[in-house]
Amino acid sequence: MAQQEDNLLKKIISHAKEYGFIFPSSEIYDGLSAVYDYGQNGVELKNNIKEYWWKFMTTLHDNIVGIDAAIFMHPTTWKASGHVDAFNDPMVDNRDSKKRYRADQLIEGYVEKQEEKIEKEVEKAAKRFGETFNRELFLTTNPRVTEIRKKAEEANARLKEAMGSGDMQALRQLLDDLEIACPVSGTRNWTEVRQFNLMFSTEMGSVADDASKIYLRPETAQGIFVNYLNVQKTGRMKLPFGIAQIGKAFRNEIVARQFIFRMREFEQMEMQFFIRPGEEMKWYEHWKEKRMRWHQALGLGTDNHRFHDHLNLAHYANAACDIQFNFPMGFRELEGIHSRTDFDLGNHEKFSGKKIQYFDPETNQGYVPYVVETSIGLDRMFLAVLSNAYQEEALASKEGEEGNERVVLRIPAPLAPFKVAVLPLIKKDGLPEKAQEIINLLRFDFRCYYEEKDAIGKRYRRMDAIGTPYCITVDHQTLTDGTVTLRDRDSMQQQRMAIEALPDFLRGHCSISNLLRKL
Ligand code: GAP
Numbered sequence: 001m002a003q004q005e006d007n008l009l010k011k012i013i014s015h016a017k018e019y020g021f022i023f024p025s026s027e028i029y030d031g032l033s034a035v036y037d038y039g040q041n042g043v044e045l046k047n048n049i050k051e052y053w054w055k056f057m058t059t060l061h062d063n064i065v066g067i068d069a070a071i072f073m074h075p076t077t078w079k080a081s082g083h084v085d086a087f088n089d090p091m092v093d094n095r096d097s098k099k100r101y102r103a104d105q106l107i108e109g110y111v112e113k114q115e116e117k118i119e120k121e122v123e124k125a126a127k128r129f130g131e132t133f134n135r136e137l138f139l140t141t142n143p144r145v146t147e148i149r150k151k152a153e154e155a156n157a158r159l160k161e162a163m164g165s166g167d168m169q170a171l172r173q174l175l176d177d178l179e180i181a182c183p184v185s186g187t188r189n190w191t192e193v194r195q196f197n198l199m200f201s202t203e204m205g206s207v208a209d210d211a212s213k214i215y216l217r218p219e220t221a222q223g224i225f226v227n228y229l230n231v232q233k234t235g236r237m238k239l240p241f242g243i244a245q246i247g248k249a250f251r252n253e254i255v256a257r258q259f260i261f262r263m264r265e266f267e268q269m270e271m272q273f274f275i276r277p278g279e280e281m282k283w284y285e286h287w288k289e290k291r292m293r294w295h296q297a298l299g300l301g302t303d304n305h306r307f308h309d310h311l312n313l314a315h316y317a318n319a320a321c322d323i324q325f326n327f328p329m330g331f332r333e334l335e336g337i338h339s340r341t342d343f344d345l346g347n348h349e350k351f352s353g354k355k356i357q358y359f360d361p362e363t364n365q366g367y368v369p370y371v372v373e374t375s376i377g378l379d380r381m382f383l384a385v386l387s388n389a390y391q392e393e394a395l396a397s398k399e400g401e402e403g404n405e406r407v408v409l410r411i412p413a414p415l416a417p418f419k420v421a422v423l424p425l426i427k428k429d430g431l432p433e434k435a436q437e438i439i440n441l442l443r444f445d446f447r448c449y450y451e452e453k454d455a456i457g458k459r460y461r462r463m464d465a466i467g468t469p470y471c472i473t474v475d476h477q478t479l480t481d482g483t484v485t486l487r488d489r490d491s492m493q494q495q496r497m498a499i500e501a502l503p504d505f506l507r508g509h510c511s512i513s514n515l516l517r518k519l
Contacts, residue, residue, distance in 0.1 A: 009328040012390050013259050015407065019466050021045065021386065022260065034256030034264045041466050042382070044417035044447060046267075049381050050246055052415065052512050053269045056294055057244045060516060064242035064271065065235055069223025071248055075214050077222050078199065080351035081344060082315065087218060088195040090163075090171050091254050097185035102254050103171045103193045106180050107159045114152035121145050160312045168193040198251045200264075216250035221373060223247070224272045225344045228369075229356055232274075239358055239369060240283065242273040246378065258329055260379040267378035272340075274369040276360065280339045283372045284319050288337050291374050292323060295334075297519050298412045300388045306331060316343035323376075325384045334384055335376035342368040385411060389467060409467030410490055412515070418468045419446040419510040420502075423459050425475040427452050435474045438484070438499060446506050464489055469510060472502070 016022040020039035024031035038046055058066050078084045090103040121144060126133045139145055155178055162170035172193045181188050200216040217223065224243045231243055246269045256262045275283050288307065295305050303326070310320040318341055322333040345368045349356040357366040389409040413419065422439050424431035432452055439448045449468060451459050456473060463471050473485040478499075486497045486505070497505065508514060 005328045012387050041417040048415040057271050066244045071217050072214055076351050078215050080347040081222050088197050089254050090193045091196040092193045093191040094182035095189040096187045097182050099184050110178050111152045111156050114148050117148050118145050200250045200252050218251050219249050220245050220247045220268045220270045240275045242271050244271040260383050269378055270375045273372045277370045280370045284339045287372055287374050316340050328387050334380050338373045340371045342370050406464050408464040411467035413469040413510040414512045414515045416467045416469050418449040420470045421449040421463045421468050422472045424452050431474050
C-alpha cells in the first residue's frame, strides 16, 4: 500500500475510535487481532446499512423472504458444503521477517504488478504517439507488452492449476520461479507452503470426542441452503424465489489486516436466489445489475465501483464476479455475485439422504434448483461508507472561528448515525426547553442528538465529525416566530425554517424509504 493511502487508513482508524464508531475488541487487554467492536455511533451506521440492504432485498421483492439461522450447524453441513475438505488457504512464512502470507495472494500480487506495468507502458506510448495512438493495436503488437502479458498469463495459469489440484509444492516452486520476495524483509527465504483450514471449531456438550466437534459458520449461506425446503414449503414459494439473511460469520484468516476489511469475526448479508437449471446466466446478469444499482444509489462516486470477473472459479461456481470498491488501499472486493449451480442443495441432498427438489408445475418436472447468490460483507460496506465519507477541509467561512480546518464525515444522510442535532444557542431563556420540544416532535422518526455545551461552532464541528447531516439551532427568534436555523453539513449553508416544516424536510433528505424509492 502506498504511503499516502496507508496514512489515510490510519487516520480513518483513529477517527473511528475517537468518535465512537469502532473500538479494538477487549482493548483494555490490548485488543484481539482482527476483531473489533462497534461503538455508539458505529452501531447506528451499521444498523442503517443493514436496513437499507434488508428493505431493498426483502420489502422491495415479493419473491424474497428473510430468515435468521443459528450460527452453530450440524457438522455434516460443512462436509456437504466442501468447507471441511476445501476451505483452506495456502500459508507460507518468511523465515527472516517471521511474517505469514497467503501464497496465492503473493502470486496474485505479482500478476497485478504485471498488469500495472502494462498500463504504464500504455500511458508512455499514448503520450509519445498523441492522437494517433491505437491502444488495442499497441497492446497486441508491442513486444515488451506481449512479453509482460505472457509472463502474467503463465503465472496465473500455474496458480490456477496448483490451487485446483491443491498442490502446495507447485505453489512453493512458483514463488521461487517468479522470484517473489517478502515485502517486509525483501528476502526469498520461504518455508514450505501448507494448507490451513479457515474454520474455527469448538466442542458441543461435555463429551470431547470427534462426534461433538462443531464449527462456527464461515458463511451464512449454508443456513439458507439447509432451510430451503422449510421456507419453500411453509412460504408456498414458487421458483424463482430468494432467501435473505444477515448474520455473523467466522474465519481464522491467515492474514487479517487493513482494519475491518478482513476480520476473523464479521457479518455477512447474503441472498440465495433459487432458479430453474439453465436460467442461471440470465439471473446472474440480473443480480449483477441490481446489486450495482443498490451501491450506486448511495452516491459514493460512480467511478468508485467496478466489476471484477473471477479468473479462478471456485469448485461450485460456473460464473462469479466481485463488485469492487475503491478503498483507501485501492480497488478491493466488496461484494461477491456467484452462480453456484446445484452444488450446495445437491450435496445436502446426498449427505442428508433427504430429497431436496422442487416440483415445477409449469414443466411437470422435479429438480434440484440452481442458485445465484449475492454476498456482501457488512463490515466491508461500513468501511466503504466510512472511508468515502472522511474528508479534511480548510474552512474559509465564519465557521472557521472555531479553527480553520474541519474533519467531516459526508456519510449519505439516510445512513448517518444521527440525522439531526438540536442545539439551543444558549443554555437559558427557555431555549433548551424549546429544543427539547423539537426533539420530541422528531425523535419518533429520526435519531436526534441534543447538545447545549460549548460555542455553536464547536458543536457544529462535533456533529461534522460524526456525520450528522443537519443541525438545528434554536435561538430567541424561535420563541417569537417558531422558526429555527437549519445548517447543512456538506455546504455549511444555513436557512431559516418553520418548525412544522422540519419533519417533511428531514423525511425527504434522510429517510431510507426515500433512498429506496430511487432504486
Ligand atoms: N457465501 C459466499 C461467500 O461467503 P465470500 O466471497 O467468501 O463468499 C462474501 O464472502 C463477502 O463476505 C465478501 O465479498 C466480503 O465482503 C465478506 N468477507 C469475506 N471474508 C471476510 C472477512 N474475513 N472479513 C470481512 N468481510 C469478509
